[in-house]
Amino acid sequence: MKPSCYDNDGKAVKRKYGCTPNVCNLHGVARSFSFMDAGANTYLIRPNxxxxxxxxxxxxxxxxxxxxxxxxxxxxxxxxxxxxxxxxxxxxxxxxxxxxxxxxxxxxxxxxxxxxxxxxxxxxxxxxxxxxxxxxxxxxxxxxxxxxxxxxxxxx
The missing domain is CATH 3.30.1140.40 (Tctex-1)
Structure with missing residues (x-):
């Protein structure tokens, strides 16, 4: 089953490639995602x-x-x-x-x-x-x- 994605107003939106990283409804359960989840890529391409x-x-x-x-x-x-x-x-x-x-x-x-x-x-x-x-x-x-x-x- 393809997840249903919602925009910022809560309206269902069909996406060609899946959900945006903000809010996604998969199997009737709303989940929010952030870019810095545990295990996120922390590889630096420039030194501090x-x-x-x-x-x-x-x-x-x-x-x-x-x-x-x-x-x-x-x-x-x-x-x-x-x-x-x-x-x-x-x-x-x-x-x-x-x-x-x-x-x-x-x-x-x-x-x-x-x-x-x-x-x-x-x-x-x-x-x-x-x-x-x-x-x-x-x-x-x-x-x-x-x-x-x-x-x-x-x-x-």
């Missing part, structure tokens, strides 16, 4: 403001890790790959501890020898400018330079 990836906070985390782990380190080409991997892991773990839940964190670290030459780096991403962001910091001493970038991409 307090949960967004904050580039300033991420930059401070990156700066702290780079200063702690690179102070007094001399460039060694054999150790550079392991050093950059270790720095990237440390930065990613620190950012996870900050609490960027529902964000995919991508960390890129480049370590090179400081020889007074210029270096240009670029990164391109396709993302949602409302939810996604990035932070980067540079560390230099007499022997090496390090560029670290962290990308926070909201995971829908």
């Amino acid at each position: 403001y307090k949960d967004k990836f904050k580039a300033g906070v991420a930059k401070e985390c990156i700066r702290e890790i780079l200063r702690e782990q690179l102070y007094g380190v001399q460039f060694n080409p054999d150790e550079a790959p392991a050093l950059s991997r270790s720095l990237a892991d440390s930065i990613k773990n620190k950012l996870k501890d900050v609490g960027f839940d529902k964000y995919k964190l991508i960390v890129q670290v480049v370590v090179g020898e400081q020889r007074g030459e210029g270096v240009k780096m670029a990164a391109r991403c396709l993302w949602d400018a409302d939810t996604d962001s990035c932070a980067q910091d540079i560390y230099m001493n007499d022997s090496l330079f390090c560029v670290a970038a962290a990308f926070g991409v909201y995971h829908y």
